[in-house]
Amino acid sequence: MRVLWLHCRARSAPAVLLGMLVVTLLAWWLADWLVHQSYAQGPLARRSVVVLAPVLAAALVSVSLAGADDELERSTAWRWRRIRTVHVTIATVVCSAALTLTALWEPARYGAYELVRNTVACVGMAAVAACVLGAGLAWVPVLGYAAVVFVVGGTPAPDSAWWTWPVQLSDVPGAWWAAGVWWSVGTVLYGLLGARVTPDRGV
Amino acid sequence: MTRLLRIELRRSVALVLFVATAVGGTAMMFNDTEQWVGRWSGLAVYLRTALVVLVPIVLAAAAWQGGRERRRRMDELLSTVPRPRPQLVLVRWGVVSAGVVAGCVVVWLVCAAFVAPVATYSGGGWWWLTLVAVVAVAAAAAVGLTLGQVLPWRLAAPVIGVAGYAGIGLLSFAGDSGRMWLSPVLPSHVVGEILPASASALQAAWFAGLGVSALTLAGARKRKVVAAPAAMTLAIGAVIVVGPGDERWTEDAAAAEQVCTGDVVDVCATRQMGFLLDDFVAATGETVQRLSRVPGAPRRILVNANSEARWSASDPVRIGLERYVDWRGGLSMTDAWGYRLRDELATAVLPPTQGCADWPAPDRDLAVVSVVAQLWAGATGDAAGADAEVLARYQRFADRPEAAQARWMQRYYEAARNCDAAALPALKRDLA
Numbered sequence: 001m002r003v004l005w006l007h008c009r010a011r012s013a014p015a016v017l018l019g020m021l022v023v024t025l026l027a028w029w030l031a032d033w034l035v036h037q038s039y040a041q042g043p044l045a046r047r048s049v050v051v052l053a054p055v056l057a058a059a060l061v062s063v064s065l066a067g068a069d070d071e072l073e074r075s076t077a078w079r080w081r082r083i084r085t086v087h088v089t090i091a092t093v094v095c096s097a098a099l100t101l102t103a104l105w106e107p108a109r110y111g112a113y114e115l116v117r118n119t120v121a122c123v124g125m126a127a128v129a130a131c132v133l134g135a136g137l138a139w140v141p142v143l144g145y146a147a148v149v150f151v152v153g154g155t156p157a158p159d160s161a162w163w164t165w166p167v168q169l170s171d172v173p174g175a176w177w178a179a180g181v182w183w184s185v186g187t188v189l190y191g192l193l194g195a196r197v198t199p200d201r202g203v
Numbered sequence: 204m205t206r207l208l209r210i211e212l213r214r215s216v217a218l219v220l221f222v223a224t225a226v227g228g229t230a231m232m233f234n235d236t237e238q239w240v241g242r243w244s245g246l247a248v249y250l251r252t253a254l255v256v257l258v259p260i261v262l263a264a265a266a267w268q269g270g271r272e273r274r275r276r277m278d279e280l281l282s283t284v285p286r287p288r289p290q291l292v293l294v295r296w297g298v299v300s301a302g303v304v305a306g307c308v309v310v311w312l313v314c315a316a317f318v319a320p321v322a323t324y325s326g327g328g329w330w331w332l333t334l335v336a337v338v339a340v341a342a343a344a345a346v347g348l349t350l351g352q353v354l355p356w357r358l359a360a361p362v363i364g365v366a367g368y369a370g371i372g373l374l375s376f377a378g379d380s381g382r383m384w385l386s387p388v389l390p391s392h393v394v395g396e397i398l399p400a401s402a403s404a405l406q407a408a409w410f411a412g413l414g415v416s417a418l419t420l421a422g423a424r425k426r427k428v429v430a431a432p433a434a435m436t437l438a439i440g441a442v443i444v445v446g447p448g449d450e451r452w453t454e455d456a457a458a459a460e461q462v463c464t465g466d467v468v469d470v471c472a473t474r475q476m477g478f479l480l481d482d483f484v485a486a487t488g489e490t491v492q493r494l495s496r497v498p499g500a501p502r503r504i505l506v507n508a509n510s511e512a513r514w515s516a517s518d519p520v521r522i523g524l525e526r527y528v529d530w531r532g533g534l535s536m537t538d539a540w541g542y543r544l545r546d547e548l549a550t551a552v553l554p555p556t557q558g559c560a561d562w563p564a565p566d567r568d569l570a571v572v573s574v575v576a577q578l579w580a581g582a583t584g585d586a587a588g589a590d591a592e593v594l595a596r597y598q599r600f601a602d603r604p605e606a607a608q609a610r611w612m613q614r615y616y617e618a619a620r621n622c623d624a625a626a627l628p629a630l631k632r633d634l635a
Contacts, residue, residue, distance in 0.1 A: 012357075019358070030369065038378075048372070052365055059361040136274065139361040143263065147368075148227065151256050152234050199275065 007083070010073075011064035016091075019060045020098050027053035027115075028102035043106035048150070050114045051166045053102070055146045057095040058122035059139035064091060065127065066135035066195040074194065085191035092123045092183065113170035121165060121179035122146070127186030134198035207294050215271075215295065216264045217302030223260055224306025224340075228253050232314050237525050239314065241478045241532040244327030244458070245394070246318050250311060251336050254387045255371055261303050261340055262347040263364025268299055269351025269421070270359055292422035296348055300341040307340060321532035323477035326457050331403035332389070338407045339387035342414035343367070349417040379448040385409065385440060391448075394508035394525070395473065397455035405443055412436030461505065467495035472506045479506060479524050482534035487548050490581035494552060496609040499616045501552055520551050549582035559622035569627045575600055575634060576615050579608065600634055 008014070027049050034045040064087070067073050074080060096119045103111035122142050130138040149166045156164035161174030168175035212218070231253040232239065238252075239245035272278040281291070311333065350363050374386035383390065384406055389398075416432040423429060455475075463471040464484055468491045472480040483506055484491070494500040501520045509523040526538035537543050553576055556562045577587040578597045589597065600608065611633055618626035 037376075052368070056361070056365055059358055063357050136357070139358065143361050143364060144223070144260075147256055147260070148230065151231055154234075 007087075010067040011087070013064060016060045016064050017094075019063075020057060020095060023053060023056045023060065024098045024102055027099060031103060043109040043111060046103065046110040047167060049103075050110045050118060051146050051150045053099050054095075054115060054118035054122040054166075055139075055142050057099060057119050058126040058142045061088075061091045061095060061123050062126040062130060062135055062138035062142075065130040065138060065190065066197075070195060070197050080194065081191050084194055085187055088123065088127055088187045088190055092120055095119050095123065108170045110169070114168075117170065117176055117179045118166055121182040124179070124181075124183030124186030127190035128182070130195040131189045131193045132196060135195040136198055138195070204294075208298060211294055211298040212301075215298050215302075216268045217298045219302075220261065220264045220299060221302040221306045221309075223264070224257055224303050225309040227260065228257055228306060228310035229313050231256060232310060233530065236317070236530040237528045240317055240528055240530060241321045241323075242394075242475055243318055243322055243325050244329040244332070244397070244455075244475070246311070246314050247327075247329035247332035247336075248389050248392045250307070250314075251332055251387060251389045253310070254336060254339060255368070255375070257303075257307070258340065258343045258371060258387055259364040259368040261299075261343040262350075262367040263360045264303075265299050265344045265347025266351030266354075266363040267360040268295065269348040270354075273352075273355060288424065289422035292348070292418060296345050296418055296421075299348060300344045303340045303344055304337055307337065317530070317532060321478040323462070324458055324474040327397050327455050327475070328400060328403070331400050332398065335403050335406050335410065336387065338410045338414075342410040342417070343387075345414035345417040345421075349421040352421050381444045381446040381448055383448055384443045384446070384451065392452065395455055395459050395475065396452040397458070398452060402451045405439065405446075409436065409439045409443055412439055466491070468501065469503045470506070471503065473508075476506055476508055476524060478532055479528065479534050483522075483524065486534060486536060486544060487581065490545070490548055490552065493579065493581075493605075493608075493612075496605060497612045497616065498609075499613050499620075504548075504552070522548060522551055543583060543586065545581045546583055546586035549577050549580035549586070552580050553577065554616060554619035556619050556622070559619075559624070562619075562622055562624050562627075569624075569631055571596065571634070572615065572627050572630045573619075576612065576619075579612060596634055 031046045031049045034040055034049065035043065037045065096116045099115040099119055100112040103115055105111065107113050125142050125145065126138045129141045133140065146166050149164055154167075156167055158168070158172045158174060161168050161172045162178050165175035165178040170176075228250075232249060235249065239249040272281055282288075347363060347367075351359050354363075356362065371386050371388055374382050375388040375390040377383070379391070384402065387406075387410065412432060412435055416429055416436050419429045419432050420426060458473060458475040460474045461471040462474055462477040462480060463469050464480070470480065470484055470487075470491060472483070491504070504520040504522065506522045506524050509525040522544075524534065524544075526540075526542070527535050527544050529535040534544070536545070556573070571593050574587045574589050574593050575597050578584065578589060578594075579600070584594055600611070611630065614626065615630060617623070618630065
């Protein structure tokens, strides 16, 4: 238990959980506010929440993808591959569960289903980015990609789901497949390689 | 100083920001070309719309830049160097601002290359709107740098970026109030409207004040120095908030002036949309020629941007062309949803009969009269709802001499305008 707590503390888990609580409350408030605007199209008005909240969740998770000194950590006799894989899996489950609670009303129309899908995909993308750019910059591709798709994607056709998954509705299988692929690739890569060690230290 | 600038340019996010702004901004602009192509004021307004994404990107990148020294654990070391702190802050801000402003200039130049060859109206005070965009992104760079420097969080950059996006969204789209002018985005613009220079000057002062306050906070040794610029900025913000919302837009009379063909059926366009007039006349010439032979048919057609544009009350036939503008500033025959321009024109030039209580649209037997009239006005068979039998009947009608067609259409216009359903059986009989 003590080792588990030390690992969580080294990866800023308490701060990440606190951040996740703030993101969840903000997502719930923003979704409620958007739905009650005079120009809102019912549950579909939550489109921006469905894109932004998972991005913030993934950014929070990215903080925990590296410790204060990764090189030192890796020199210890622990099964780091297994620990890293379990770490990403638990982080995905916790974030998805938290965001799901904010959109149980009309879950299939920019609601809980899309939040789960996008959280899974964004965490996977952040894990891939952590391996390539380092944990400090892992949020950049996630935020950049989501922003571009959100603006350019418009009302996308289902056959473009492989790249417009952040703005697709939950009944498009291609978007779920894309999310699954991102998460699988991210988890496997991060599990095998860990976050890239960069010169940036601390906050 | 030049050496310092060169080093910052190489080591900062300026080049990345330049590429991100240029590529992201251009992608956004070309995602919705019908909003601006052929119109200088449209370009300026849509560039301001693109700031809804560009400003959060600038905020996030600048915040990342602002936290650089802390991440590299160089902040204490740098605080011991003799170079004045304000100079370091200004150099950093100058380089980041130069990157993002250069990116915006690239976006503008690329888009201007598509506007300049076709634009027929260069007024509308668009340069003021563009200038405010430049001030806004420079201010965003200052605010981002300062927040990144002040907030000791690992996730300061993405949080500031997303908060900036949410803040702009809340200010811009939270209804008609003065608050909307605190945002760099112009959400409620209607084609044919102009923003007075005083409103743009007020916005520029607000963003400049934000930038100066942020830089003072970042560069001054004593934080209370920021009180003066912050108070000034808050005062400007208060003036904006208590002022009008949408009412700041006024009609651009020069843009609404009409350019006309001067034919029997006078096809006119507002000066702003005049670049489409020749294409429109060429595309709809057959219908216009037919109308000119029918006494009682409309004698004037006005084309404008869209249904929200400001129209003159005396224009009987109005066609919104914005949906049909292609990315080079030409006229496309179909819009993105597959609707056809000729169908829209046919509906517009015929008298509306929806308000006629006795007009027997559901009566298929008599509805053939309306369908034939629509086909005559240029509608396609699908849009008019014509089956093979009606099409054959229309073909026989179209084979008649032009004068006979014109007489029948004259009677149709009279009947439709007066909601005279009793005239329909005779009109149908004459089709046989």
